Amino acid sequence: MSTALPLYAQLINLFAAVILLLAFAMLAQRRVLLLIDLFALQGFTLFLSTLVVAVKTGQHHLYWSAGLTLLLKVLLLPWILHRLVRKLQIKGEVEPLINIPTTMLVGIGLVIIAFNVALPISQLSHTITRGTLGIALAVVMLAFLMMITRKKAITQVVGFLSMENGLFLAATSATYGMPMVVELGIALDVLVGAIILGVFFFQIRDQFDSLDIHHMERLKDN
């Protein structure tokens, strides 16, 4: 038994665990607005963990990255999503395709797979917080699960963004940050993507009278 981990590593591990916890909470969440709040909370935890890594390693671009996370994922995107939900008068329920307990069980299975995949790899890393790689992979997979088991377009988008959170966690905690230019590019893509999706919501609602992607089953191979 060793508890010789330095404090910052313990903090990063804790934040990573909280992010995983929030990913599960999102999977279990039935109300759209609360789902968005959970996403914002996840973003905030990601911001904290990035900040800890930045303080520890003293890499300047990580401060930028943390700031971007705070701005985009905690403030801007949740705000946009909240506005969309209100403007489009989306009904509060999330409407899963598979019932939620089953989804959670599948989720646990995914976490086990992710941990197993990441374990041999993370042991090769020289960073102390290498365990977070498995958590990041699990978050990505859980977000993916959320995307394929929910009917509403907006939950799919939240799942997509949460997936991005998992990827950022991998990038910051496990490798102490990608090169600056790459992180900027990724952030830009996410932002533009979210805006395009926002525009899309209005068009989808105009055309289908609903944001339920259940209606979008016309295109099939017959």
Added chain:
Amino acid sequence: MLDMFVVMLAIPLVSGALLTVFGERAWAPNLNIIASGGTFLAAALLTVEIVTHGPRFAFGEQFFIDSLNIFFVTLTAFVGLTTSIFSGPYMKNEAAHGRLTIPRLRLYKSMYQLFMFTMLTALTTNNLGILWVAMEAATLTTVLLVSLYRTPASLEAAWKYFILCGVGIAQALFGTILLYFAAERVLGETGNALLWTYLVNAKAFLDPNIMALSFIFLLVGYGTKVGLAPLHNWLPDAHAEGPTPVSAVLSGLLLNVALYAILRCKVLADGAIDGNFAGNLMMGFGLFTLLLAAFFLSRQKDVKRMFAYSSIEHMGLITFAFGMGGAVANFAGLLHMTMHSLTKSAIFFAVGHATQKTGTQMMEDIRGLIRINPLIGWGLMLGTLAILGMPPFGVFASEFMILTHAMKYHPWATPVLLLALGVAFAAIFGKVQPMVFGETEAKRLPHAPAITPVFLHLAIVLMLGLYIPPYLTRWFQEAARMLG
């Protein structure tokens, strides 16, 4: 002296911005064509420079042009040019039919140029992170292009495209992060750990376990964009519901660029992992895709959907070829990529005009193209024959090379290949033949279609089938050698 590389990237970026602002002016369609022409000219001059002086960097070490990607750059710029020529009258006809408004046309042109910019960036960047960013940006621009008609079907197609490719590209990002994770241990925590030129020198020292996992994620991720099964679902929808020029560039360019990304990563994975791990994976995915697409072909009713499945099929074949590896198979793969790009975009040009004339994409309602417009009819017929691998077209040469190579080194795959190609042949030919011949009463279009690109492409395909110029062979060989 003017740096042709900078010019090549600047033209689509600047003209894309200009078209966003001035896209509703009367001269805008011409600007689109002129910009594409300028890009192609710059790319051609850059090619000459690379061929004579060898590989070079640009913008520090962030961009790198060697004989592998310059080949894709030229192809991209060329198809970009011909598609812009084709789309001039095509889009005017769409507007005349009331399917598109003026602001939509502006969106189309600006997104088209930005799409070209992202493609060229993805091809020339040395930084695997920027490669990812450019691929994602390409997705975003094409999502807007696919949803251009704003019909329920096109929105559905664009949504599916966005979500599937978004998921796929997220996997690719995870793969990239893992790659960085592996590289950082060798190259240190510098900004160089994602630069391909550094990675390729250090590839033997990268950890094989991490690289294996990383390559799986990269293959699945970028493979989604290539259209590899089972994540190919977006491709037929996006091709069928977007405007035809977009279908042409999706099939002709985007799939190639995604495959190029996989090839770059394969080189690194091969260097790190013993045995043909990456190649076997690619062969498996390729064969599965090929077979699946071939059987879906016969069930199609929509002409653009059918040719989209044909693109999936060919991408599977190409992936298989690169999976086999070695100088001959790589050569054949590169050749087949070229041939497929040119032929498939030519087919989409012809199909675009045909569907405009008949006002439908349903194959059973399209009849007698040869009577309405013999050039379109013959264009479609010849293009179909070419894509099906009939001699003397170039597709025959590359498919022949792939098949013989497979027979020699992977005989188990031969029956599958032959079966898939046979099924595809029967399905496509049986459906195109009555479309070209037969009775019809279609009307004239308000704007004369642009036939030149169709026959220009087909002529090149025919020429390359009969005779590949020696400098082109050398160039292909060099690129094939780089792939290992």
Added chain:
Amino acid sequence: MMISLSGLLGQIFSIALALVLAPLLTGWVGMCRAWLQSRSAPPLLQPYYMLRKLFNKDVVLAHGASSLFRVAPFVVFGCMVLACAIIPSLSTNLPLAPAADALALVGVFGLARVFIALAAMDIGTSFGTLGGRREMLIGFLAEPALLMVIFTVAMIVQSTSITTIVETLGHRELAIHPSLAFAGIAFTFVSLAENARVPVDNPATHLELTMIHEAMILEYSGRHLALIEWAAALKLYAYSCLGLALFFPWGIAGGDSFLALLAALPLLLLKLVIGGSVLALIETVSAKMRIFRAPEFLGTAFLLAVLGLLVRLLLELKA
């Protein structure tokens, strides 16, 4: 093993403390709930008044009641006193400490549950049977979750003895265990269900469609009912002390001297006051869920505990 006199005294003191504090804790939670819901609060000693009233009343037995029905309140009460005695609330060095195995504790709770459910079915009224069946359903789901929580914590100290857990976690340098976050939330879920608190059951309701615990004890009266109510209070106290011991073990004395126990008392009181108000807050902000949602709720608790275990394996175990 020789039991020292001071140890014996300490043990008696801690049991007596549990008997006294348990109704107070229930009263405190009731007060906090009332405040949070802007009602005028019942006095803190309300549970005592109720107990006194019930002890003074005569027992009315149903016609079909067997001896099981009469014995059950005493067994349940005894189980809860035993549970409170072995959970280290003040000190880890009391005579009963070696018995404080977490698995045994779960067994003690299970024994009490079986008796009360059997007694509820004994009379043969429909409400009793319904309540008993529901109670068993909850227990059936809550116990595995509780066990997983205990395993997660036990993996950190490599022992299922609660005293060892407290000693190891409480008396060494501060280390953050992310797995404990998962286990803590799962434990909260389980405690809410086991103590018939709001998201799962409502201790203040007599609405036949929703009640679980109250349905089982409808037929009890007089001192039997008093014992059962007291046992319920003791169970809440036991769970609170268990939670505090597992997740906030600081301040629990290591010795068995009377002074050490007295020194540990203020901190325990403070922790209980805070814990009680948190419980009241949870009960106020959450809505009572349908009985059919309870399996999902407890399933979530189980999954969280499993996650905690997995996180522990991934993050905290180093080769």
